Amino acid sequence: MKKHALLITIILFLGTLSYAQDDLYVTEVGSIEFKSEAPLELIQAKSKTLRGVINPATKAFAFTLNINSFQGFNSDIQRIHFLENYMEQKKFPTATFTGKLIEDIQFNTPGTYVVRAKGELDIHGVKKERIIKGTLVIREGSASIQTNFTVPLSDHGIAIPKIVQQKIAEQIAITVDLDFAQGSKS
Numbered sequence: 001m002k003k004h005a006l007l008i009t010i011i012l013f014l015g016t017l018s019y020a021q022d023d024l025y026v027t028e029v030g031s032i033e034f035k036s037e038a039p040l041e042l043i044q045a046k047s048k049t050l051r052g053v054i055n056p057a058t059k060a061f062a063f064t065l066n067i068n069s070f071q072g073f074n075s076d077i078q079r080i081h082f083l084e085n086y087m088e089q090k091k092f093p094t095a096t097f098t099g100k101l102i103e104d105i106q107f108n109t110p111g112t113y114v115v116r117a118k119g120e121l122d123i124h125g126v127k128k129e130r131i132i133k134g135t136l137v138i139r140e141g142s143a144s145i146q147t148n149f150t151v152p153l154s155d156h157g158i159a160i161p162k163i164v165q166q167k168i169a170e171q172i173a174i175t176v177d178l179d180f181a182q183g184s185k186s
Contacts, residue, residue: 025054025107025143025180032065033175034151041167043078045070052178054143056107061117061145062098063178086158086168092125097132105136112137115145126156134176143180150174 030050036043047070052063067089073079083089099119115136120127134147150171153160160168 023056023182025056025182027052027178027180030063030176030178032177034070035173035175036169037173038169039166041074043074043082043168045072045079045082047071050176050178052145052180054101054145054180056105059101059105060099061101061119062096063176064094064096067093067095086153087124092123095121095123097121097130099130099132101136102131105138107138107143110138110140121151123151123156124158128155141182143182145176145178145180147176148174 028051029048030052031046031048032050033044033046047065049069050063050065052061054061067087068083070079070082073082097117097119099117102116102118103113105113105115113136114133116131116133118131119129121130121132122128130149132147132149134145137144150173152171153168154170160170
């Protein structure tokens with residue numbers, strides 16, 4: 001229930017006070033992967049703890065991630081450098097996106113839709129307005145979103161020291177997969 005509380009708080013912040021929680025689409029098992037493909041090194045990591053919510057009535061869409069949950073680095077030292085030197089996870093423990101779907105979608109009509117969400121991407125304590133394009137699949141009682149986008153490190157105040165510029169890409173490729181269930185869980 002605590003996990004849902006954070007998501008519901010985000011949705012309430014977006015002005016959805018009048019919408020029943022049972023009509024929300026909620027997930028606690030989404031995944032996010034990043035890839036830094038630089039001339040001298042490929043760095044990839046994944047987290048399966050991405051949480052998200054969609055409110056069909058207001059078109060609000062949000063997801064949140066604990067930065068410390070990324071796994072799959074080439075080495076333990078690479079993970080430590082990512083968490084401490086670049087993401088400064090003690091200072092900025094989460095990354096979030098809060099926004100709204102641009103397109104009008106009939107959530108009671110199953111199908112596959114190309115959608116865009118406009119909102120704020122907050123990484124490393126720096127919020128940037130973004131439009132993220134993705135694919136929304138609606139099924140009876142559930143939905144899923146899949147998206148790919150890039151994040152320029154400079155947009156979020158993440159500096160790359162000259163000594164490792166050939167090992168870390170300036171733009172990071174992001175893949176997000178969220179599978180939602182309709183309604184609240186107790």
